[in-house]
Amino acid sequence: MRNQIITKEFLSAMLKSLTKDYRVVAPVRNGKVLEFMGISGDTEIVMNDEIPYKSAKDCFFPQVEKLLTFKDGEVAANINAEKTIIFGMKPCDAEALRVLREVFLAGQYQDPFFQSHFENTLIIAVGCVREKPGCFCAERGIDKSFTDFCDILLNDEGGEEYTVVYLSEKGMDLLGRFEETKHILPPPERKAAETAPEVKKVELNQELDETAYFDIIDWGKATEICQGCGICTFICPTCHCFDLKDVSMQGATDRFRCWDSCMYPKFTLHASGHNPRASTKERYRQRVLHKYLYVPQNFGCTACTGCGRCIRSCPAGMSIRKVVEEVMEVQP
Amino acid sequence: MSFEIQKEKIKQICRELLEKGEVDVIIGYTAGEIEGTRIPYIFSKPEEADKLEWDERCTPNLCTYLHGRKDKVGIVAKPCDVRGIVNYLVESQLKKDKVYIIGVDCAGMKDDQGNPSPGCGECSVKQPPLYDMRVENPDVTNEKGAPPEAADPADLMEKLERFQNELQKCILCYSCRQACYGCYCQVCFMDRGVPNWQPATPDLGAKMVYHLGRAMHLSGRCVECGACERTCASGVNIRYLIKEISDFIEKTYGYKTGLDAEDQPVMTTYAFDDKEIGFLGGDADA
Numbered sequence: 001m002r003n004q005i006i007t008k009e010f011l012s013a014m015l016k017s018l019t020k021d022y023r024v025v026a027p028v029r030n031g032k033v034l035e036f037m038g039i040s041g042d043t044e045i046v047m048n049d050e051i052p053y054k055s056a057k058d059c060f061f062p063q064v065e066k067l068l069t070f071k072d073g074e075v076a077a078n079i080n081a082e083k084t085i086i087f088g089m090k091p092c093d094a095e096a097l098r099v100l101r102e103v104f105l106a107g108q109y110q111d112p113f114f115q116s117h118f119e120n121t122l123i124i125a126v127g128c129v130r131e132k133p134g135c136f137c138a139e140r141g142i143d144k145s146f147t148d149f150c151d152i153l154l155n156d157e158g159g160e161e162y163t164v165v166y167l168s169e170k171g172m173d174l175l176g177r178f179e180e181t182k183h184i185l186p187p188p189e190r191k192a193a194e195t196a197p198e199v200k201k202v203e204l205n206q207e208l209d210e211t212a213y214f215d216i217i218d219w220g221k222a223t224e225i226c227q228g229c230g231i232c233t234f235i236c237p238t239c240h241c242f243d244l245k246d247v248s249m250q251g252a253t254d255r256f257r258c259w260d261s262c263m264y265p266k267f268t269l270h271a272s273g274h275n276p277r278a279s280t281k282e283r284y285r286q287r288v289l290h291k292y293l294y295v296p297q298n299f300g301c302t303a304c305t306g307c308g309r310c311i312r313s314c315p316a317g318m319s320i321r322k323v324v325e326e327v328m329e330v331q332p
Numbered sequence: 333m334s335f336e337i338q339k340e341k342i343k344q345i346c347r348e349l350l351e352k353g354e355v356d357v358i359i360g361y362t363a364g365e366i367e368g369t370r371i372p373y374i375f376s377k378p379e380e381a382d383k384l385e386w387d388e389r390c391t392p393n394l395c396t397y398l399h400g401r402k403d404k405v406g407i408v409a410k411p412c413d414v415r416g417i418v419n420y421l422v423e424s425q426l427k428k429d430k431v432y433i434i435g436v437d438c439a440g441m442k443d444d445q446g447n448p449s450p451g452c453g454e455c456s457v458k459q460p461p462l463y464d465m466r467v468e469n470p471d472v473t474n475e476k477g478a479p480p481e482a483a484d485p486a487d488l489m490e491k492l493e494r495f496q497n498e499l500q501k502c503i504l505c506y507s508c509r510q511a512c513y514g515c516y517c518q519v520c521f522m523d524r525g526v527p528n529w530q531p532a533t534p535d536l537g538a539k540m541v542y543h544l545g546r547a548m549h550l551s552g553r554c555v556e557c558g559a560c561e562r563t564c565a566s567g568v569n570i571r572y573l574i575k576e577i578s579d580f581i582e583k584t585y586g587y588k589t590g591l592d593a594e595d596q597p598v599m600t601t602y603a604f605d606d607k608e609i610g611f612l613g614g615d616a617d618a
Contacts (some may be wrong), residue, residue, distance in 0.1 A: 031501055031568075033566060035566075045583075053566070054503070054565070063503065064533045064535070064536060115568075133367060134365065153387070225372040225373065225397070226505075227396065227510040229511060230507070231505050231507040234505040234565075235565055256533050264523075266523050296561075313565040315392065315507060315510075315562070315563035316372055316392065316513045317364035317366070318371075321365070322365060
């Protein structure tokens with residue numbers, strides 16, 4: 001395996017040299033938090049086991065994205081994603097991207113904007129050394145040190161080195177550009193048993209209809225401390241609800257897609273003034289069922305990878321894992 | 333007196349209140365899923381009192397959970413929580429007979445690194461200004477703590493730069509609003525469709541509209557609990573701005589929020605001799 005190793009120093013220099021041809025996104029310290037940000041030659045890339053507070057989903061599904069421009073009776077689509085390299089996505093984040101791909105590209109409708117970002121991005125994932133407080137990826141069936149939903153996978157060997165493998169042609173080509181890495185190989189075949197340790201999974205029974213879950217637990221009690229702030233949806237690697245907004249200025253109209261959040265009252269407010277999800281109880285239930293029931297039923301994968309961000313960042317200390325476990329105890 | 337002794341006292345008070353049926357529920361703290369964290373919990377049975385926690389990690393402002401409740405509520409309240417309750421009384425958002433305040437002397441809260449929690453370092457109100465039952469800590473007095481880390485620059489352009497530097501981190505998720513005891517508007521100005529205050533895209537302008545609007549709305553209402561800064565996942569500190577407004581109000585009108593339930597809300601009281609320097613500029617002493 002000795003040949004499969006690169007130093008962090010080399011990797012940092014390599015990423016910086018790539019900024020000439022790509023937008024390179026990596027974990028960077030921004031004030032008190034660690035965040036995925038575009039880097040330049042003098043940015044300090046954080047290469048420890050910390051997990052950025054927010055996922056890197058905005059590289060594929062930006063918080064604000066101009067989709068269309070209407071002018072003089074013509075409509076122009078803005079499909080021009082920059083070539084991007086993301087360094088530092090954890091296996092939970094990479095697996096979450098698999099969920100987004102299913103939602104945006106594999107269903108009845110294909111989203112050309114997401115597709116453009118997806119195809120123009122190369123992912124350098126980094127395995128986790130240890131679980132962070134609130135993490136539950138194992139219970140979600142994800143290996144914290146391995147994912148094949150990336151182009152290059154690194155694992156921290158402690159100290160100043162990473163082991164490297166590539167998992168796609170894109171990854172191989174990138175490594176082939178550097179003398180120091182062109183000999184790197186793909187990972188040896190992994191047996192399923194190795195990658196999936198026996199842990200009781202946190203999941204809902206997808207055979208059941210949603211109505212079976214509407215009153216299965218006291219959702220009011222489960223959500224009484226929720227403040228409805230919606231930070232869980234913003235930092236979540238799989239949350240993907242959005243709103244479309246038109247902005248007219250100087251004879252042209254731009255149509256933007258912006259993140260929205262099911263935790264906000266306005267999310268479901270009808271023009272009549274009626275709101276079918278009147279309180280936090282209904283909104284939080286929707287969030288849980290969307291992740292653990294509707295996406296599995298519609299796309300065959302659960303929209304939660306156990307990254308633990310929502311648990312760590314919740315100002316009231318709500319835990320989606322605890323709530324799902326509470327439901328699991330009573331579900332038929 | 334340590335947190336541990338206070339905790340046993342609070343537990344006993346809560347158990348008795350629930351046993352005697354003097355309150356329907358008690359809002360207090362319990363252990364969170366992440367080790368060491370303390371989260372809000374609504375206690376409704378006497379036996380639940382064993383789960384109650386009180387230590388230097390009890391950071392959330394529980395006052396915000398009182399708003400809109402119809403039942404009789406007991407609350408484990410730090411001095412900043414009590415200041416929030418007092419301001420609810422001042423603003424007629426709560427009837428005193430609907431709340432039983434277990435006021436707890438507070439030696440200051442810590443974050444997970446052991447540093448003072450936002451607001452705690454410079455806190456000057458460490459004993460509850462109003463209570464039905466007080467849990468004392470003789471080591472704690474109402475002395476002013478350390479001044480805030482960075483004083484606000486005097487130059488207007490520097491002020492703007494500092495403000496915008498903070499805002500580049502903001503993702504406009506509105507967590508600070510939701511965590512704030514004082515943000516209880518049924519429909520926030522940012523959520524209104526008509527007029528639409530919120531620019532269509534969450535750029536710097538939208539962030540400025542929101543944070544300046546919220547700061548203005550909190551004039552003379554902030555109780556310095558630090559919830560906004562503590563809650564922010566993105567690490568934005570907008571509290572310094574609101575603190576500046578609070579200091580201005582204290583200097584101009586001699587009013588400190590949440591200390592006296594008989595007060596009139598400072599910004600809705602009119603006086604003929606008011607120089608209105610908040611609008612017109614000038615100096616309070618001139």
